[in-house]
Amino acid sequence: MFRLSDLQAHNSENDCWIAIHGNVYDVKFENITKFLHIHPGGKAILLQHAGSDATPAFADVHPAELLDEYLSSDETLGTLDPEFASAITGDSLSSRSANPAPPLHTILSLSEMENLALKRLSQKAVSYYASGTDDERTKFANETIFKSILLRPRIFIDCTNCSLEASVLGTTVGLPIFISPAAMAKLAHPSGEAGIASACSSFNTLQIISKNASISVSDIVAAGPNAVFAWQLYVLKDLRATERTLAQIKKIRQIKFIVLTLDAPFPGKREADERFKAAEAMAQTSTPPVWGTDAGLTWTKTLPWLRKHTDLPIILKGIQTHEDAYLAAQHPEVSGVILSNHGGRALDTAPTAIQVLMEIRRFCPQVLEEIEVFVDGGVKRGTDVVKALALGARGVGIGRAALYGLAVGGSAGVLRTLKILADEVATAMRLLGVERVDQLGLHHINTTALNRLLYDGPLGLGEINSGMRGKL
Numbered sequence: 437m438f439r440l441s442d443l444q445a446h447n448s449e450n451d452c453w454i455a456i457h458g459n460v461y462d463v464k465f466e467n468i469t470k471f472l473h474i475h476p477g478g479k480a481i482l483l484q485h486a487g488s489d490a491t492p493a494f495a496d497v498h499p500a501e502l503l504d505e506y507l508s509s510d511e512t513l514g515t516l517d518p519e520f521a522s523a524i525t526g527d528s529l530s531s532r533s534a535n536p537a538p539p540l541h542t543i544l545s546l547s548e549m550e551n552l553a554l555k556r557l558s559q560k561a562v563s564y565y566a567s568g569t570d571d572e573r574t575k576f577a578n579e580t581i582f583k584s585i586l587l588r589p590r591i592f593i594d595c596t597n598c599s600l601e602a603s604v605l606g607t608t609v610g611l612p613i614f615i616s617p618a619a620m621a622k623l624a625h626p627s628g629e630a631g632i633a634s635a636c637s638s639f640n641t642l643q644i645i646s647k648n649a650s651i652s653v654s655d656i657v658a659a660g661p662n663a664v665f666a667w668q669l670y671v672l673k674d675l676r677a678t679e680r681t682l683a684q685i686k687k688i689r690q691i692k693f694i695v696l697t698l699d700a701p702f703p704g705k706r707e708a709d710e711r712f713k714a715a716e717a718m719a720q721t722s723t724p725p726v727w728g729t730d731a732g733l734t735w736t737k738t739l740p741w742l743r744k745h746t747d748l749p750i751i752l753k754g755i756q757t758h759e760d761a762y763l764a765a766q767h768p769e770v771s772g773v774i775l776s777n778h779g780g781r782a783l784d785t786a787p788t789a790i791q792v793l794m795e796i797r798r799f800c801p802q803v804l805e806e807i808e809v810f811v812d813g814g815v816k817r818g819t820d821v822v823k824a825l826a827l828g829a830r831g832v833g834i835g836r837a838a839l840y841g842l843a844v845g846g847s848a849g850v851l852r853t854l855k856i857l858a859d860e861v862a863t864a865m866r867l868l869g870v871e872r873v874d875q876l877g878l879h880h881i882n883t884t885a886l887n888r889l890l891y892d893g894p895l896g897l898g899e900i901n902s903g904m905r906g907k908l
C-alpha cells in the first residue's frame with residue numbers, strides 16, 4: 437500500500453504514477469503501449485496529475501469501469517492508503533456560472549437554451565461541446581440546410597389528433613427524436629448521461645449511450661426505466677478490450693441496439709478545443725492527437741466480427757454517401773444506418789445528413805425500404821424534424837441540444853428541450869395536415885433549392901455490385 441508521498445516523486449513523463457479510485461498506476465512514457473502515450477484525452481492532462489491522486493478529475497469525466505477496459509494489470513502497482521485519497525467533488529472540471537437559470541418553462545426555443553448553456557458552462561465544456569472541425573462549414577451547414585427546404589401545408593384536414601409515436605427497428609418509441617451519443621455529459625451537469633436518460637424516460641424515447649459516457653452504462657439505464665437504450669461502440673485498437681465490453685453490454689437487457697460509429701476513424705482538427713487545451717497547457721499542439729480506436733475497420737472484417745460478439749441489431753453511424761448506404765443495405769448484419777457527419781466534428785465540408793438522404797433517394801431509393809435510415813446534425817426546430825421525416829428518415833437525433841439542456845437545468849433541462857421540440861413537431865404536423873409521423877412524405881416538402889447542392893458524380897453502384905458478387 438502506498439502513501440501519497442510515495443507517489444509524489446514519480447511526476448514526470450518518464451516516471452509517472454497516478455492514483456485513481458484507490459489503485460496506483462504506472463503510466464510512464466516508456467513505449468507506445470504505455471497509457472500516457474495512448475490516453476485519448478492526451479498525455480498533458482495525465483501529466484498535470486502525475487504523482488498524485490487524480491480520482492476527482494477522473495471521476496468528472498470517466499466512469500470507474502474505464503480503468504479495467506484500458507489498463508492492464510502490469511500497469512497497476514498497488515493500492516493507495518485510503519487516508520491519502522482525495523474526495524470526489526463531482527464538479528472540478530465542470531465549473532458552472534453562479535447565475536441561476538431562468539424558470540425552464542420560460543425558455544421557448546432550442547437556440548435560447550443553447551445561448552443560456554454557453555453562458556453557464558465552463559470554458560472547457562464550451563470548447564469541447566461547441567467545436568466543429570477546421571472552418572466549421574459542415575457544422576454550420578447542418579443547421580442552415582433545413583431552412584432551404586420549404587413546407588407545403590394542406591388545408592381542410594381534421595388535425596385535432598396528433599401522435600408523435602414512432603418505431604425504431606420494431607421497438608415503439610414516444611418520439612421520432614432520439615438522443616445521439618455524446619461523450620462526457622458530466623461536463624454539463626453532475627447527473628451526466630443519467631440526467632439525459634431520466635428525461636428520455638418521460639417521453640419513452642431512445643437514448644444512444646456514448647462509448648465515452650462519463651457515467652457507467654448500468655447507472656444510466658437505471659435512471660431511465662421507460663426510455664429505450666442503444667449503446668454506441670468505438671472499436672478500440674485493443675480488440676480484446678472491446679470484446680470484453682461487448683460481453684458486459686450483453687448483460688444489460690435494457691440495451692436494445694448496438695450503434696457502431698464509423699465517421700471518426702481519426703480525430704478531426706477542432707481548433708477551438710485545441711486552443712483551449714493549449715492555453716491550459718493541456719496539450720502540445722505540435723504533436724498530433726492520439727486516438728485509441730482502430731483505424732483498420734472494414735466491411736468484410738468488422739461486421740462478421742461484431743456479429744459474433746453481439747446478438748443485438750446493428751446500426752452503422754456516420755454514413756455520408758449513397759454508396760455506403762447502399763453497401764450497408766447489402767450486408768445482412770446491418771439493420772439500420774444513421775446519416776451523420778458527427779455534428780461537423782469529423783471531416784469539414786463533408787455533406788449534411790439531409791444531402792445524403794436526398795442522394796440516397798436519387799441513386800438508390802430502395803435502401804430506404806431495406807434498412808431503417810436515421811439522421812442527425814443541426815436539428816434546432818420541430819420543422820427540421822418534420823422535413824427529415826418527410827424525406828424518409830425514420831427518426832432524427834440531437835447531440836449538442838441535449839447537452840445544452842442538461843447544462844441549463846440538469847434532467848429537467850433536457851426534458852424541457854425535448855418538450856419544446858416535441859411540441860414544435862406536433863404543431864408542424866397539424867399545420868401540414870398530418871396525424872401520424874408515418875404519413876409525412878415528399879408531397880409535404882419542396883427541396884428545389886437544394887438541387888444544386890446534390891452530388892451529381894458517377895453512380896458507383898456497379899463496382900459495389902461486382903465486388904459483392906465476387907465475394908459470394
Ligand code: HEM
Pocket residue numbers: 454456471475476477478481482485490493494497498502503506507564619648709728
Ligand atoms: C487512466 C485511465 C483513463 C482512461 C481509460 C481514460 C480514457 C479516456 C477516453 C476514452 C477519452 C476520450 C473521450 C472522448 O473525447 O470522447 C478520454 C478523454 C479525456 N480524459 Fe481520460 N482516461 C483516463 C484517465 C484520465 C485522467 C486521470 C484524467 C484527468 C485527470 C482524464 C481526463 C480526460 C479528459 C479531460 C478528457 C477529454 C479530453 C478532450 O477534451 O478531448 N482521463 N479519456
Ligand SMILES: Cc1cc2nc3c(=O)[nH]c(=O)nc-3n(C[C@H](O)[C@H](O)[C@H](O)COP(=O)(O)O)c2cc1C
Pocket residue numbers: 564565566578616617618619646647648668697753776777778779780781812813814815833834835836837
Ligand atoms: C460533445 C460531443 C461529443 C460527441 N461524442 C460522440 C461519441 O462519443 N460518439 C459518437 O458516435 N458521436 C459523438 N458525437 C456526435 C453526435 O452523436 C452527433 O452525431 C452530433 O452531435 C449531431 O449533431 P448536433 O450536435 O448538431 O445535434 C458527439 C458530438 C458532440 C457535440
